[in-house]
Amino acid sequence: MLNREEHIAWLIFLHMQGLTDEMQERELHEWRTAAPGREELFQRMMSREYMEKRISRFVKTEEEEEKRWQELRSKRSSGHLVRRIKWLPYAAAIALCLSVGSIFYFFGQEKQPEVLSMVEHDIQVPGYRAVLVLPDGRKVDLDDETSRSHLLGKDSSLLVRANSLEYRDINTPDTTEVFHALEIPRGGEYLLVLSDSTVIYLNSESTLSFPVKFQGGERKVYLTGEAYFDVKKDTKRPFVVVAGGLEVLVTGTTFGVRAYEDETDIQTTLASGNVTVKAEGKSVKLVPNEQALFDKSTMKLVVRNVDVDLYLAWADGRLVYDNCPLEKILTDLGRWYNMDVFYSRDELRSYQFSLNMKKHEAFSEVLELIGKTGEVRFEIKDNTVIVK
Incomplete structure (x- = not known):
């Protein structure tokens, strides 16, 4: 059931498409004439240029999404992960944004509430940043040309770029697994292609330890933090992700694992294929659109149905939250944008918001969207966001 503002937003959307009936037009006319300023606001919304500029930040058309999907499929080495997300249509995007603020804030009114104050500089935009840890402990900053x-001159099996690291499957007589580790700092992300052609997209503040070349009957890697996996199918050698006290076994599929040490649970979210999740002697099998949730305090392992976009959209460059506590949103943003958060009042942590926008927007624009609800204000000082 839509609330009043969402209903009006839906009527405006239908009007723009020429799909309203006589009763809907009459209801929309009553809303336009019921209060000063509404007609002016309505006419601004009717400007196609104005609307496209506002909505393009939150949603792609089917044509744009199809074009981007084709580009990603043909350019895996560019550093983008190939994963198709079913984005909300225009009207649903309006409804989602309305849960952040009113229609007046979404479409932009002349007098908007103060959202940011004392902004000394913007927070850095997330980028491709990673450190490769070699077996002898030496660290190589992959952000440095x-x-x-x-590194390339010393190891012909590697193909390294600013945004990705790829291991080539070169035949060698050595049967001992040699491990490397890839560390992603706060404010960073990186694409890794293993020697078996498995593609892994690592999120900020994450570490993955993996063999340079897989040996034996399984392909095992070790994760702390968050990663999205597109595993090369090999029924004879299962792929195993070890994260905390949990193991994820797959033969070829796409899924995400979130296992930050400072969080109370470990999440395994399945996009396609199937996986088996094991923890504390228990085992569950997942099908697409299911998530295994392992509670580290109770040791319980449960399965639930989820909207995978809420948990995996980060790998496709989107910020997607639905009625999520502000503390959870800003914790993620803190990792992505490498900033700290201070709450002037503890109750602000539990305020719930919905959000759907590009991950690589300037950080002030993300805060602006949340702040337009009038529920919270933000102040940026140095590298700290103060929530008021």
Whole structure:
């Protein structure tokens, strides 16, 4: 059931498409004439340029999404992960944004509430940043071009770029697994292609330990933090992700694992294929659109149906939350944008918001969207966001 503002937003959307009937037009006319300023607001919304500029930040058309999907399929090495997300249509995007604020804030009124104050500088935008840890403990900053060139010169099995690291499957007589580790700092992300062609997209503040070349009957990697996996199918050698006290077994599928040490649970979210999740002697099998949730305090392992976009959209460059506590949203943003958060009142942590926008927007624009509800204000000082 839509609330009043959502209903009006839906009527406006239908009007723009020429799909309203006589009763809907009469209801919309009554709303337009019921209060000063509404007609002016309505006419601004009717400007196609105005509308496209506002809505394009939150949603893609089917044509745009199809074009982007084709680009990603043909350019895996560019550093983008190939995963198709079913984005909300225009009208649903309006409804989602209305849960953040009113229609007046979404479409933009002349006098908007103060959202940011004392902004000394914007927070850095997330980028491709990673450190490769070699078996002898040496660390190579992959953000540094000189370090990358030196690494390439010493190891012909590697293909390293600013945004991705790829291991080639070169035949060698050595049967001992040699491990590397990839560390992603706060404010970073990175694409990794293993020697078996498995593609892994690592999120901020994450570490993955993996063999340079897989040996034996299984392909095992170790994760702390968050990653999205597109596993190369191999029924003879299952792929195993070890994260905390949990193991995820797959033969070829796409899924996400979230296992930050400071969080109370470990999440395994399945996008396609099937996986088996094991923890504390228990085992569950997942089908697409299911999530295994392992509670680290109770040791319970449960399965639930979820909207996978809420848990995996980060890998496709989107911020998607639905009625989520502000503390959870800002914790994620803190990792992605490498900033700290201070709450002036504890109750602000539990305020719930919905959000759907590009991950790589300027951070002030993300705060602006949340702040337009009038529920909270933000102040940025140095590298800290103060929530008021």
